[in-house]
Amino acid sequence: MIELNNVSKWYGQSQVLDACSTRVAKGEVIVVCGPSGSGKSTLIKCVNGLEVFQQGEITVNGISVGAAQTDLPKLRAQVGMVFQHFELFPHMSITENLTIGQIRVLGRSKEAALAKALGLLDRVGLKEHASKHPGQLSGGQQQRVAIARALCMDPVCMLFDEPTSALDPEMITEVLDVMVELAKEGMTMMCVTHEMGFARKVANRVIFMDQGRIVEDAPKDEFFGTPRSERAQQFLSKILSH
Amino acid sequence: MLSDFDFSVIADSLPFLWSGLQFTLKLTLTAMLGGIFLGTLLALARLSSVAPLATAATWYINIMRSIPLVMVILWFFLVIPLLTGAPMGAENSALVTFTLFEAAFYAEIMRAGIQSVTRGQVAAGYAIGFSYSQNMRFVILPQAFRNMLPVLLTQTIVLFQDTSLVYAIGAKDLLKASEIAGKNYNRPVEMVVFVALVYFVICFALSYTVKRLSRRR
Numbered sequence: 195m196i197e198l199n200n201v202s203k204w205y206g207q208s209q210v211l212d213a214c215s216t217r218v219a220k221g222e223v224i225v226v227c228g229p230s231g232s233g234k235s236t237l238i239k240c241v242n243g244l245e246v247f248q249q250g251e252i253t254v255n256g257i258s259v260g261a262a263q264t265d266l267p268k269l270r271a272q273v274g275m276v277f278q279h280f281e282l283f284p285h286m287s288i289t290e291n292l293t294i295g296q297i298r299v300l301g302r303s304k305e306a307a308l309a310k311a312l313g314l315l316d317r318v319g320l321k322e323h324a325s326k327h328p329g330q331l332s333g334g335q336q337q338r339v340a341i342a343r344a345l346c347m348d349p350v351c352m353l354f355d356e357p358t359s360a361l362d363p364e365m366i367t368e369v370l371d372v373m374v375e376l377a378k379e380g381m382t383m384m385c386v387t388h389e390m391g392f393a394r395k396v397a398n399r400v401i402f403m404d405q406g407r408i409v410e411d412a413p414k415d416e417f418f419g420t421p422r423s424e425r426a427q428q429f430l431s432k433i434l435s436h
Numbered sequence: 437m438l439s440d441f442d443f444s445v446i447a448d449s450l451p452f453l454w455s456g457l458q459f460t461l462k463l464t465l466t467a468m469l470g471g472i473f474l475g476t477l478l479a480l481a482r483l484s485s486v487a488p489l490a491t492a493a494t495w496y497i498n499i500m501r502s503i504p505l506v507m508v509i510l511w512f513f514l515v516i517p518l519l520t521g522a523p524m525g526a527e528n529s530a531l532v533t534f535t536l537f538e539a540a541f542y543a544e545i546m547r548a549g550i551q552s553v554t555r556g557q558v559a560a561g562y563a564i565g566f567s568y569s570q571n572m573r574f575v576i577l578p579q580a581f582r583n584m585l586p587v588l589l590t591q592t593i594v595l596f597q598d599t600s601l602v603y604a605i606g607a608k609d610l611l612k613a614s615e616i617a618g619k620n621y622n623r624p625v626e627m628v629v630f631v632a633l634v635y636f637v638i639c640f641a642l643s644y645t646v647k648r649l650s651r652r653r
Contacts (some may be wrong), residue, residue, distance in 0.1 A: 239559075242563060244559050244562060244563065266562075267562070267565045267566060267567045267570075268565065270562060270563055270564070270565045271564065271565025272565075273563075274563075275560075275563040277556055277559070277560060277563075279556050281556045281557055281559070281560035282560075283557070283560070283561075283574075283575055283579075284579070285578045285579055285582060294564075294574060295564035295565060295566070298566070298570055298574065299564060299565040299566065299570075300565075343564070344563075344564075347564060347565065
């Protein structure tokens with residue numbers, strides 16, 4: 195589904211991604227973790243072409259992201275993305291947030307888009323908020339709407355960029371519940387997150403990054419049981435110590 | 437001394453003054469709508485990654501902003517007939533000049549507005565599959581307008597006051613109408629006082645609107 199081959203990226207002189215390679219098979223859930231500044235967000239943004247990379251290759255569903263002839267908007271429409279700060283469109287109602295992409299990008303009718311939107315809102319438990327604006331919802335609710343917005347496009351895979359880092363603790367669960375459910379339904383997911391509970395529960399593999407490199411890429415039991423690299427051991431002992 | 441004033445002439449010339457005010461309002465509205473439209477295009481050009489486009493827009497904006505408006509009004513009025521061979525008329529000339537001139541100012545406001553939209557919003561628009569133009573139309577520009585509304589209106593107040601500069605080419609706006617009426621009745625002072633009051637009332641009402649708009653946000 196998603197393949198990264200020796201992806202490297204530089205901001206001017208400083209290298210932020212260093213020969214990153216991994217594969218995500220259909221239906222797999224991958225958790226990407228690592229200290230801040232390790233390049234995990236940058237890596238995930240390269241997958242749908244929100245960030246450009248200078249070397250290597252990324253393919254999603256067989257389409258090369260970096261190739262000049264690739265229709266990026268069309269590719270992105272098939273890849274759902276959820277952001278740290280939700281990024282719902284503040285000038286639109288919840289319903290409009292969920293339908294605009296379907297109507298303008300996928301060319302669905304208003305009726306079909308609305309039906310899809312309401313169905314997904316119901317699924318994330320927010321149907322009664324359909325006519326509100328994002329500013330009227332709590333962070334957790336906004337993030338659930340953001341997940342629904344991405345799902346409205348019937349994506350082949352989902353990217354999560356620290357979806358719970360901007361949330362109050364009591365709201366993290368409601369978002370993770372939606373993500374767990376999604377994972378169990380067989381959605382292909384790549385999640386940048388520090389929620390190790392989530393990783394333990396649903397991840398197939400855990401990728402650990404440090405200084406732009408993929409240091410560890412292992413099945414979750416192996417990663418949590420016997421991390422090979424010292425850096426990953428330190429990281430784990432720090433975030434799991436409390 | 438105030439007792440020497442004869443304000444009855446104002447009532448008599450109200451229809452005539454109204455025709456002048458109509459042109460002033462038409463000029464303001466045209467230059468505002470046309471200026472915001474052109475200004476938005478200029479802002480997009482200036483922010484464009486296509487270097488020649490960005491340079492051309494930057495030059496246009498900087499030149500317009502460095503020349504006094506009255507010079508542009510005069511220059512356009514005098515030079516265009518020489519180039520085209522046909523005079524446009526003071527009113528039409530004023531409409532075109534103001535639109536082109538104000539576009540440069542609105543462009544800088546819109547540029548700030550576009551840049552005020554966060555990178556995350558831009559990324560979110562692209563992430564659902566919008567093209568550049570769709571992202572501008574549905575995500576960035578609506579937010580840019582909303583963020584900049586008070587500034588756009590403030591610029592329009594300045595524009596409204598500046599329309600009186602068409603006096604220089606003899607277009608019949610509110611000021612010019614008052615001058616003509618003042619001469620007809622031989623009461624120039626009353627007319628000037630009255631017209632100043634009209635400008636003041638309209639601008640004050642507009643500023644009050646801007647203030648309320650800014651507070652509501």
